[in-house]
Amino acid sequence: MSEPTERLGAYRAKRDGRATPEPGVNAEEEDQVAAEEDRPRFVVQEHHARRLHWDLRLERDGVLVSWAVPKGIPPDPKRNHLAVHVEDHPLDYIDFAGEIPAGSYGAGTVMIWDQGTYETHKFRDDEVMITLHGERVHGRYVLFRTRGEDWMIHRMDPPEDPDRESLPAGLEPMKARTGDLPAGEEGWAYEIKWDGVRALLYAEGGTVRLEARSGNDVTARYPELRGIGRTLGSHEALLDGEVVAFDAQGRPDFGLLQRRMHLASESAVRRRMADTPVAYMAFDLLHLDGRATLELPYSERRELLQGLGLEGASWRTPAFHPGDGQALLDASREQGLEGIVAKRLDARYEPGRRSGAWIKLKNVRRQEVVIGGWLPGHGSRSGRLGALLAGVYDEADDERRLRYVGRVGTGFNEAELVRLGELLEPLTRASSPFGAGARPPREATFCEPDLVAEVGFAEWTRTGTLRAPRYLGLRDDKPAHEVVAEPVSPGAKPAGADGAGAG
DSSP states (O other): OOHHHHHTHHHHHTOOTTTOOOTTOOHHHHHHHHHHHHSOEEEEEEEESSSEEEEEEEEETTEEEEEEETTOSOSSTTOOEEEEEEEEEEGGGGGOOEEEOTTSTTOEEEEEEEEEEEEEEEEOSSEEEEEEEESSOEEEEEEEEEETTEEEEEEOSOOSSTTOOOOOSSOOOOEEEEOOOOSOOTTEEEEEOOSSEEEEEEEETTEEEEEETTSOBOGGGOGGGGHHHHHHTTOOEEEEEEEEEBOTTSOBOHHHHHHHHTOOSHHHHHHHHHHSOEEEEEEEEEEETTEEOTTSOHHHHHHHHHHTOOOBTTEEOOOOEESOHHHHHHHHHHTTOOEEEEEETTOOOOTTOEEEEEEEEESEEEEEEEEEEEEEOOGGGTTSEEEEEEEEEEEETTEEEEEEEEEEOSSOOHHHHHHHHHHHGGGEESSOOEEEESOOOTTOEEEOTTOEEEEEOSEEOTTSOEESOEEEEEOTTSOGGGOOOOOOOTTOEEOSTTOOOOO
8 A cells, every 4th residue: 555545544534435525535446546547558559551450559668669460459369360569669659640641651540549558467578468458458468479570469368248259151141032012111121233243241350351152252353342441440340242343324234244253363353453443332231340230120230331431432331212112113224223122121131041021123134044054156156155055943842953944145255255165164064964944955065053144034935944045144153053043023124135245
């Protein structure tokens, strides 16, 4: 006990700290304040430099001993984060927040993410053990050197939030059924249907990962979307949305997106970024800062999503419109858009399920098909692919079979014919993969039913085939086993009849 505390004993013995506002009555509180004032300080700064990172700085011997932490302070002992030891900083830097000008070392925006005091348990050249008392971070941590200036930071205490959940893995996006506008407007909201490819976006520690419906990691295809991680900063989030390419009139164009979907090399991606930029349209939120949001109503998930402020050069949170679906459907048709999606405001998110809580209404007739073979070309296409053999999956008597729905012979440009031929040749098989529907042509070459294409068509015939189908592009974002026949929305027009094909 300090000397002042001892000398005030008689003063405090005559007073009740719960009854009087007089100062210095509560010795324990005063001792706590004194202890906190004696502790060294720390700061965690969020630094939007060339790469987003966080800087942990500890007051020690008249300077700030510093580490750059690319993914931030770990909230859970299950994961260690890299911490790079950097040069000591002056004590005045502990309160710095502002803009470091372009051309300077560390150029970018610096914000104070957390600050407070810390207790020292160990402070060696290769190991530092401390307990942080911040506004956001509380608990014991250890930093230990691994190699050179590379250290790791580990939380020693249990998670500060024992109910915190890690980002989930292996989720499948929720799907919509094709149907009519709901009978009553109340309880429903409406969104534009984006003509792109579905992707879940995982954001953690300022970095992002994009996962297609097939489960494939497609982050490298769309480098311009990595900036979403910088916008989200320390937020840990899982978004559902669509990667979209826009035409000169600002309309989503699946044909344009084909230029970006199938690129394999980084140099090819960089070249295409200039003439075919993409954007991520985030329309749902499945996880935020250690909490799954799947069970929340759609309206609440949307409110949380709006609060993240995702409006940037290559990403946005598109509007949703409670009520008046007919007006939005009419407007989408006038603007030449694919259609709209109706979503029940009170609906939970159901991963992988084609739920009646989401209903899609298409302005155009389009269908995903599985490629089960091809026909040889004739005339100008002699020696090359002439038409694709298309199928969809049916389920009857607990048996799932690929049903032949017709040949697709238009919509290709020269480059796409060559690319399809190269993709299909290794998949050749002797027997037909089609187990239902009409018999394919005799001259067909069959293949493993692995590839999915999208086609526009005039109508479904009474015999279950596609009339006048036209190739629109490959969909490597969707597993083939999910492809089923979809009913035609009322008012939908034939698609692809005047399309330019994939290019």
